[in-house]
Amino acid sequence: MSTRRGFLGFAAATMISARIDKQAWGADTKSSVPMRTLGHTGEKVSIIGIGGYHLAWPGVSEEESTRIVRTGLDQGINFLDNCWDYNGGESELRMGKALRDGYRQKAFLMTKIDGRNKATAVSQINDSLQRLQTDHVDLLQFHEVIRDTDPDRIFAAGGALEAVLDAKRAGKVRYIGFTGHKSPDIHLKMLATASSHQFTFDAVQMPLNVMDHHFNSFEARVLPVLQKQNIGVLGMKPMGDHFILQSKTVTAIECLHYAMNLPTSVVITGCDSLDILQQALNAARSFHPMGNEEVAAVLAKTAKAARSGEFELYKTSHHFDGTYQNPQWLG
DSSP states (O other): OOOHHHHHHHHHHHHHHHTOOTTTTTOOOSSSOOEEEOGGGOOEEESEEEESGGGGSTTOOHHHHHHHHHHHHHTTOOEEOOOTTGGGGHHHHHHHHHTTTTGGGGOEEEEEEOOOBHHHHHHHHHHHHHHHTOSOEEEEEEOOOOSTTHHHHHHSTTBHHHHHHHHHHTTSEEEEEEEOOSOHHHHHHHHHHHHHTTOOOSEEEEEOSTTGGGSSOHHHHTHHHHHHHTOEEEEEOTTTTTHHHHTTSSOHHHHHHHHHHSSOSEEEEEOSSHHHHHHHHHHHHHOOOOOHHHHHHHHHHHHHHHTTOTTOHHHHSSTTOHHHHOGGGGO
């Protein structure tokens, strides 16, 4: 187990490598949500983003999901996350309805596709645009890059990248990224495969949280590569769904603040009620760059619980692997 001195050393190195400007890195304004720059795109995005999956969870009404999206946009959040496969498409359908009446113009809208070949990707892109009731998404991402074979399939002749590039040329997509939650090795392979094809992603999404730091860490291995290439960093699973909170080592606000303290452009969090949305807003507005002692204290609390990955089931099981359960989505 690392010593407290080790945690302090890592925290200091992280703060230096992130080159955090305290004014730009989310000073509290009490009335708005801090904004950050999405890598080399230059786009301004909110420090917190609304995850789309939870909007159609059992027990969440369509009216409540509309209130969550619109309240978030009205309160200063502009980043919205979604995916073609979330809840059988219901998450996109609900978000599309919520974005009526002028709300689409307030949003930086992201969704994801599962297709690995061109034909499947084309179909899923068109499905998503129809459900979301928009002629374009601001960011389209390849979802669940969790297999060693995924990068080669996406970049192959007749692969999904061809469909996404066509969609970009047609004005249906502005920026391109990928997501995954399984292994830093696979993320690094995806980045290397892109480089070998003279392609640079605009954004990459991955788990960044108080447990990931200690176990098979995206923070340690992938984040520095994204910083070097100035690719937008989308942090997800700040609470590992609910599993990290079940460890009873840290609070929700500590989880959110830790993820915000990393050089993330956006921290995406699931909101299934207005109360949880308000929690996210409060975390964003109260965030301040954490000092080395503060970071070390949070990491010391989570080190033991994080050792085996039992609270990061997305890495150690198929619990979060939608395309493992439904391989037909890949095409």
